[in-house]
Amino acid sequence: MSNSKKILVGEDSSIIINLTKNVLAFENYKMTAARNGQQVLDKLANEDFDLILMDISMPVLDGIACTKAIREMKDEKKSKIPIIAISGNILNMTMDEFRKAGFDDFIQKPLDYDKVLATVKKFLS
Template sequence: MSKPKKILVGEDSSVIINLTKNVLAFENYEMTAARNGKQVLDLLEKGDYDLILMDISMPVLDGISCTKAIRNLPDETKSKLPIIAISGNIHNLTHDDFRKAGFDAFIQKPLDYDQVLATVKKFLS
């Protein structure tokens, strides 16, 4: 049996963290949560992950700044991790804007967890 894939979730909402953890557990994904972009970077420095789900609007360091920092990491494996933006998109960014910021995909809030799983599976299978 293969090791479960590890997903790092950058999200400041406890409700979304808990829902996401439960949904990902159905597919045997292992999830670690970070409440802001600085915590995402700290966790990424200490551990290995297969994918990142990143909220755009977080305190301390927002998702776009965090993603740009990840894309500039010297560790090629970590800098190329799939990063999926999750956002209510209050800034009216286009899919092209998300791609230019370094994201591989974008999921609109409120989250449709079937779409979350389908998008995660697309990058992890």
């Protein structure tokens, strides 16, 4: 029996955190929440994760700056972790711009949880 995959969610909305946790639990994914980019970095420094769902607009350290910091980590396992941007995309970024910022994929808010699960599975299967 394999261990369940661990997903770190960087998101400042309690509602989105709770909905995401419930949806991921259906597939036996273990979720840890971080409310800002600095918390994402702190949790990643102390623990291994299989994937990160990262909100773009967060307090303290936004998702783009946080992703850049992760991509620059010395630990190759952590620097290469799949990171999926979740955003209302108020910056109107293209998929190419998300990739240049270090993201592996992008999911538009409001979140379609079927798409969230399908995207997560794409990277973790």
